[in-house]
Amino acid sequence: MAETSRDTILQSLRAARLESVELPELDPSWSQFADPRARFAQVLESVGGRCLSAADLQDVNRQLAQRTEFQQAKWIGSTVAGVDRVNFDVMGVGDPHELEQLDFFVAMGQFAIAENGAVWVSDAQVPHRALWFIVQHLVLIVPADQIVHNLHQAYQRLRFDHAEFGLLIAGPSKTADIEQSLVIGAHGPRSLTVILL
């Protein structure tokens, strides 16, 4: 049954010849910034995120300790070794539904994009992809030398040759579905902090 529909669709598409156009070359020089780091921070803040810089892990811990959402968090998880106060073993979780209780989660981001304030993460950093969405507050630590100018450069870096979930995150979860008023914290994290290390 599915077989025949496939054939029908492909046949009817083949029956109509459309004038062919070349696939355009993409110009990777688009939108470069004098200071990608500053641009990233500025765009991230404009979409409701927070951008911090830290010298080392100790500095990360010191800055986290100052955040109220970290002070108030009951359950804290991390896939970055050395984060203080971690009391929730995300690696030991079998069923992602258990992650519902998690208040705070710290993970590595692979790289950041100056143009749009997004950070690339993937299944490679976490045991469950639900972690990116289910936690109340998310912190991504990104190596400060891993900031590309724009999306074109981002896709030059990415390879999609095996089964994996990858994701661009730009700010906390948000909605403006009630009268166009922006509300932070729709279904996913209520805050997103990116720490450039």
Added chain:
Amino acid sequence: MSATSCNHAKEADRFTADRPRVQWHDQALWFVRAKRDAAAHAVEEWEQLRETASQIKRHTLARLPEYLEQFEENALRLGAQVHWARDADEHNRIVLRILQQHGVHKLVKSKSMLTEECHLNPFLEQHGIEVVDTDLGERIVQLRDQPPSHIVLPAIHIKKEEVGQLFHQCLGTESGATDPKYLTEAARGHLREKFLEAQAGLSGVNFAVAETGGVIVCTNEGNADLGTSLPRLHIACVGIEKIVPRAADLAVFLRLLARSATGQPITTYTSHFHGPIPGGELHIVLVDNGRSRIRADRQFWESLKCIRCGACLNTCPVYRRSGGYSYQHTIPGPIGSVLGPLQDAKKNYSLPYACSLCGSCTDVCPVKVPLHHQLLTWRGEIVRRGLLPWRKWLEMKVVSWVLRNRRRYQWSGKLAGWAVRWTPRWMLYNRLNDWGKSRELPEFPRKSFRELYRNRNGRNQ
């Protein structure tokens, strides 16, 4: 398909009866349009991006069968299962079969205009499956038992007081509450439960990449993402026009999409699904439902380039002032007025006339769908196919007869001036004069331009 036809002007009357609401709706959308402008102008290579996006779409549509096969091959290689549906009915049956095979009776769904087009929700509900739309706007309209009135902002026509009332009844929030933050928080709690209970997640797809076999979903709320990362079963429904050849092409489209839609540099979440969740299943349903027919249409195939950003709705003076429901079609606004008659020309004959041909839609479209040209072409088509009601047809004939001849045109000006001056009001403003329903005729000058010109020239010489 319904045999009765929809008359946009009549439907719009219902919406425009509430003047303050029309103004409010108009301004809400103009606000989004202004944000889009600021975002677009901030990108130096905007026009180059639009042209590139348009070329990629043209190229892909021309080679669509090859790219679909390539996509399927790669998706299968990654462990996804691929299904093909000729029409809405087959799509719905495929989804139901997958759900039944997995014993699913609770499904969470993220926004998908395709499943709206296929009327999937009522179909699944008839078969005993609870379907929860998880996008906040979509949940609001679902609880009101309405379809979305906009393709990106499903509840743009609803006021916060009405949401408060609805949530009070359905979610037990305080009566009289109108604070969007409070109401959103209530919805978050309610939908969290639904996410945790769901046995499967269904999502639409923004882009499907032929070269990699992946599907890309963009949201701000994270609902598509949460909804497909808790259950083990993910069904992704894709219109066959959503294919792009290379992952690198995503850069072009993603830079355009959110900026055109809401003025954001990118949506909060851009999920790239390559293969199923570990230990789970990913089913991709490729849906034609008239798309191959549109692609074969020499006049209208370019409408398939659409990436559903909603910019043409936000900018359209008619959409802003008549609301999504006046179109009586799943997709309203300029793009809906092109697609509607393609689906059913008889039912949707009036949509291409719900347009002032101002061309603003064409100007903002990130993939350069020649919207107002297509709307104009449709008007000709509708007349050619004899679908225009006799009154409108007659008016057009008379006007064309008058305008085609210089003398007739000159006389008609005189006649109109005279008639407007001397005809009693009740004869001018009545049921037959649609134009005069909300407009006053101007005062006609006693002398025509021609006469004034002739007199002046006479004096000068």
